[in-house]
Amino acid sequence: MSLDDKATKPHDRLAQALAEDMAAVNALIRERMSSEHAPRIPEVTAHLIEAGGKRLRPMLTLAAARLVGYGGPFHVHLAATVEFIHTATLLHDDVVDESRQRRGRPTANLLWDNKSSVLVGDYLFARSFQLMTDTGNMRVMEILANASAVIAEGEVLQLTAAQNLATTEDIYLRVIRGKTAALFSAATEVGGIIGGAPEDQVQALFDYGDALGIAFQIVDDLLDYGGKSAEIGKNTGDDFRERKLTMPVIKAVALADEAERAFWKRVIEKGDQQDGDLEHAMALMTKHGTLEATRLAAIGWTDTARKALAKLPDHPLRQMLDDLADYVVERVR
Template identity: 80%
Template sequence: MSLDEAAMKPHDRLSAHLAGDMESVNALIRERMASEHAPRIPEVTAHLVEAGGKRLRPLLTLAAARLCGYGGPYHVHLAATVEFIHTATLLHDDVVDESKQRRGRPTANLLWDNKSSVLVGDYLFSRSFQLMVETGSLRVLDILANASATIAEGEVLQLTAAQDLATDEGVYLKVVRGKTAALFSAATEVGGVIAEAPEDQVRALYTYGDALGIAFQIVDDLLDYGGATETIGKNVGDDFRERKLTLPVIKAVAQASEEERAFWRRVIEKGDQREGDLEQAMALMARHGAMEAARADALGWAARAKAALAALPDHPLRAMLSDLADFVVARVS
């Protein structure tokens, strides 16, 4: 099941409920991704920003602020900030991973070049900090600056851990918290902060975003071994071909026989991949119940996200956020 498959799924309901705010966010994004002197910047940015992405992270910021009763203008700035940070990291990731497809389309580094992707990503990071400052909140700046650093740290950790069979679930969780959950939790937390919500509500929003982001990434890792290309926006098995130790593989390696470990060392650590190896990897994961165990972990994180919402005001948006947590993991049910 994809986020596009049916009308009025939780994401669609969030979009409909926050349509006015999102229109303002999109207008601000278009305004701030412009460049008077470097037309390559809006060209590259528009290719990714306008590629039909779900805008999930900015929606989380808007929802958190509105849920906490915010009536000012700066949730729009923060939502645009979050989307710029996300877009910048995608541009950089595609260069690092040498990706050729993103959201079902050719990547910016393929259409232009690596230099353009890196530099435009840098530009968007700079724009995001300008938007943060305009809110006048040092706490918001602190949260989003820390998230940006954590994202970069997670990506560097993944470089060293991704092809090392000694990588365990603890290291995997650090990587996921960096590359995915840090921006989810910052997106929800700053919504509460800008609304001047009580501290217990701000903490609840952080916990919700953190747990949702972890569940989201685990599901993405699972879909790489069992999702349709049109669903996941990339080719099935890309993580395997890129020798990434994602959660299903880590679980299979932990239970592997010596013969199976030799296979994993060859295909992941040494990168010696041959025809039929992807199918063999999937068979080993099935033998050890790795996919089912990873799915159970995702369900557990989704449940933690839903539980955190109990501290927040009773509001239609709270129910939508709860349904969103269920929907994220329903993609692999």
């Protein structure tokens, strides 16, 4: 994300406020990603974990716990758990998508191979379950286990929906709730639970994470048709070339005339893409206003996230989370 003054970024202010906790999380991650007998595990894991990611999901867990007055120490274990689940899914996603770039760097499957990426991802999932059991809290284990299942379910649903012009916005939202929002909402919810928050506050934290995650993914999908590679960590148009039906395209297909629908069928369903097709696709989305409609949808979800925060205690971290919701859509305002 590219705001001019780094000091003004809500993400950086949040990182500064949680610096001590995040140091503990990073230390725990380094400890638990080690392997005495398989050195490739820390090699592959370090390539992704230490690639400059913003650690947004574990910070959401830490912020939620601190916001409701938790003094530790198990929010650190849960934050590391969330990061391990996230990293495992990225390793698997890059294999499924045959991706070559992640966070502006070559993907692990490109530098090593698909087998290493899949197996190291499996290892990180196992480590995440070890970490969450350290808390001894059955409810947080249930939430994170369910989130892991929902993430996998969302990825499988995307396989069947991504190249089918019958895919609706409802199905798209189900996909992104699984692949992205499920971990955001689990991250915030378990922070509230480990902190002993009342049920209305736990629900508010869940609602915030859910809406924030949906907005986050919609923005990412939108930027594929107009963002800079440095901002999104991949090449503009990758989703189009991978024939993914994301919100801007789904909206354009719904408004397409016969000739336009034939174009979408050729490039998405049949995969017959030619020079100039990406530019034509973007022209159709501009014609029907679907890029703008997608932008407004993302902003609407961040508004939902911010409303959920009103039910939480007045705290400097609450304002940072509020600002973070704005920050997610800053790139497309």
